[in-house]
Amino acid sequence: MSDVVEKTLSALPGLFDNVTQTGAAKITSGLKQLIRSITELTSKHEEEKLMKQELSAMKEQVSSPNTSMKQMREVMVRAMYCEMLGYDASFTYIHAIKLAQQGSVLEKRVGYLAVSLFLTEGHELLLLLVNTVLKDLQSTNLIEVCMALTVVAQVFPKDMIPAVLPLVEDKLSHPKEIIRRKAVLALYKFYLIAPNQVQHIHAKFRKALCDKDPGVMTSSLHIYLQLIRESPDGYKDLTGSFVAIMKQVVGGKLPMDFYYHNVPAPWLQIQLLRILSLLGREDQSTSEQMYEVLDESLRRAEMNHNITYAILYECVKAIYTIHPKAELLEKAARCIGNFVLSPKINLKYLGLKALTYVVQHDAKLALQHQMTIIECLDHSDFTIKRETLELLFRITNAQNVTVIVEKMLDFLRGCGDEHTVIHLVGKVAELAEKFAPDNSWFIQTMSDVFSIGGDSLQQDVPNNFLRLLAEGSECKEEDDELRLFAVDSYLTVLKGDASHLPQHFLQVMSWVLGEYSHLQECVDQREVIRLLAKLLDQRSVSSETRVWILSALTKISEGQTDLILELAESLSSSQDTVLRQQAQELRHLSRDSQLQECVLPRGAPWDSMEVDSSLSFLDGFVSEALAAGAAPYKPPHQRQEELSEERALNLEPYSFSLPVSLSSCSITDRQSPPLLSVSSGLSGNSTELSQKEGSSTLILEGVRRVWGKDGYLPQKETAATAPPVDEPSIAVHPSGQQEVAERIETQPEPSTRNQDKQQLASSLFVGLGTQSSISLLGKSEAPPPRFRKKPRPHESSSSSSGTSERSSDSSSRSSRTTTDSFLYGSLLEEEPVTSTSTTTNGLSQNKHTEGDRRANTSQILGSDMVIVRPNTIQDRHPPSASSDLTALLPSEIKDLPHSDVISLTSDPSLSLASCRMFRDEALLLVIFICNCTDTVIKDVAVQLTCEELETASLRGNVVDCLEGKSTSVCHYALLMDEPHTNVSFTGTVSYQTQPGHTNTLPFSGTLSTVDFIRPLVVTTEEYGKLWLSLSHDVKQNLKLLTDAGGDPLKTTLNALKDALQLHVVDIIGSEGIVACRLLSGAPCLLHCRVNGSALAMWLRSPHPSLPDCILYHCQRALAEH
């Protein structure tokens, strides 16, 4: 193919004067000149000079009124050149939009092209493009529709999607395939940036999948790959369709122009194989549907061309991902063998990559190719070597870890690429921690990791290592032995030349010496102090490391007052304030041994430290500061929100300026940050305001820093259940080697070089075959990892109950067959199954049973409010007879509106139920812990985790003693700052039925945004003013409820009000206005208008994603009605 590019630069001079390429338009002089100059550039300096000239010439040209659109097109191409070379040509952006607006077709296309190249997502100028796109989408000229759809699929402002969505949807049924195809791609883009807005057109995606044109079908696969990756269970019923499509493609039913080098639509095949592997993963019945087509695919791809190998690779991956079938696995393994053994280097690479993927499922496969792998390990090609190490990493076990880690470290020592080093060093650390055969090897390997990893090492490597040392296992002697090894080894290192060592390593060493040097009795503490103090004198040591060293010195200073005082003295004049402060502390502590004992108790257990995370001891300080006039504390994210609010563009052309600020303040309380910022942004004294806040928060933050940024978050180890570490089986090593070596002896030509390799092989691949481990070790399982971290409570709490029900349901659905139909034709008749059709259970029921209970404490709830919400949480367990549990609620929250009590989880001793209570400023999640036994249960502790929510307060989560048959109540006040459609929480309860025997019981559940929505009571006038001040809006048509007989608008709004806790402000004719907010935070205003048989809803909020969220729940509520 090298003949393709024949006319090279050597042919330049002749070509310039006589440009006669086919298809090329006449090149105008400006561009021609620029290209000529660019090809003649010889240095960076010249380039800069040329670009400067060019940019100023262009500036002149674009601002001249005489520049025609044709010339402007040329300017755009020149601007592309400038930006391509890295020079900012942002002054042309606005002209690109203008060109797209006003140019004739080719100029328009170049205008759109420039827009897509210059403007990135979220660029303000994109808003100016919306009208042009709207106009072109409605054009009768297909080319214009085409280019508008292309640009929409590339870059489009998220907020403006509703404006073009109906037009794009219409194009899905356009007679021209290219328009339908581009419309699908545009919708895919919308799905990527705002999934909620296209969820109502999922049925149309299906139609696109069944389109009679293969191109349209192909483009819909992008959407399906994405959807299936997110939730494979929802699309199992389509398996038959994908298989049918695959069959027809492989079977050669496509028109010839879809072939690439005689292979039918290879990239389409690859896409389909990816989809199939996602669908078939861990699902036997779905997998069975695709065995045949995968087999055929393997068989067909016999032609010797790169692209067939690309398909084969994908096919092999699919076969190993789905539910296994022996016959296919065997064929796939053979296929990998061909790849790995291929003389073509690209295929070898792909074979290694496939092998790396496959050994996760079947480690034995690596054994078959051990000699090839070893050859690749010494390959001259860096990429091949790197991939081989990745493969070795995957097959590492306790028996071959030393050899593999040595290989990796060897590679790292000779590797100059920083990114690779960081990546691989992390893997070495992981392996060392998992499989270390003994203490000295572990400490030595970690030292290598720290010295090779250098200062770019990821912080979690040293952190994990130190945590492992500190937390230890159950057995104290073993822990101390390991720590002692570390101390000895580091003392040796420090006695040598330490000036070249990376900072991370020095920090680790000083921490270890500070904590554990007292374990080593034969070492003089003065010697340790001297070594550490020596480090302080070195110029290469960073100030952060100095802090670590000083902390270590503080810990071991006991009884060495003279040395320490001397040191503190020398540091008291340091330039670094932190060091000076630490030196002061050191001086104080060394003088007062009692204080020292209290601050730094020696050998205190790691997890016994009590941390008051609420910082309640600062209350006095805070109230004093408040009394003195300081502004109340706001968390950083709230402050950030305010700042971004101020910066946001106000899109309303004729908004009021001053009066709005006053009224918007008056309708909510002063705490509400978004409203405050709206007012400040408009009234102009915003900087003053935020500065004041800034100063007040600074004080509080300064106080907090004593504990470090995230330092002492309540991550207490509740259940210390890690089993004692097994003794490493040293005897395993030689015997395993022997076994594999025996096997290798059968291979031919044992030259000396080969013998070396075979020896290496025997040590690399030891312990991989199941046979060897059974016959020689007498046990089939790999030895347990030597160092095992204590389990963290939330790791064990994943529950999979509930999914089995769903998958069996969908598999019965997927039994439909669509084979032997004409190409893509037959699927159209199938009804869409993906619509949201769950959780209609307790909706009406709840309303009746408890509909009469009202809150009288809540201020925001009007008298017409329905108190009990529909139960959006899916019940995992049948609701127990627990309605009387609400009687146990503490008196101060008893009267709040609440949901039903649902059961969370239970075991023979405890049963857990929960109930949501709605307070104005928070959601209270109440957990009832019932003791089902007759005996006392002790030390009950609840721990709740939810990443998306913030816990404002909690009460009753630890109960020392729970009497038999009694119930304890704990409640969490949860805040939602960022709207999420649904959030799930997980948690554990730990308790002791007998002393020393801790049980844990995991639970989980879901909360919906609806739980965090509160009505916003405003007058019509206030609503109007607030409306104008809000910037983020979303529009969408919703279903109008007409069945009840009454006024459809009222019926619909009431249904929404009941489901979402909205406040209906006013209904005038065919329009209604509704208001709500997220707890006591961001408001969201809804404007509803009857539009034929639909309800046109327009939502506005200061928060960018809140309208989307609320819209989603409105759609659901109406769908369920």
Added chain:
Amino acid sequence: MIKFLLMVNKQGQTRLSKYYEQVELGKRAALEADMVRGCLARRKEECSFVEYKDYKLVYRQYAALFIVVGITENENELSIYELVHNFVEVLDKYFSRVSELDIMFNLDKVHIILDEMIINGHIVETNKNRILAPLLALDKMAEG
């Protein structure tokens, strides 16, 4: 997923660049130079894939011109390698024997072709006739 596509000549001069993931303008030139250095340093018998930071580079050489594609780890390298060839074949068809100069003088058209093939980092069309159809229609309208 495809992160970017570059056309660079042996001297390291960029002839075309298209990013599917936002990269600051100021950082592009240095990034491109760094990547091209990595590709140029490789020998003929070495494989056409190089690891670069978080992604893989797939490169293919045509006379003095390199085409370099940055992809994510989960992408199929060989299929991208062939995609590059398909792209060159399309250019060859349109320009009838494409050269570096064709690309330079028709930067906008090469971009238009590329926009038909790759959108948002996904391969959306590989049928040569269909890739060229919109551009040919544009040419026709411009003439007429």
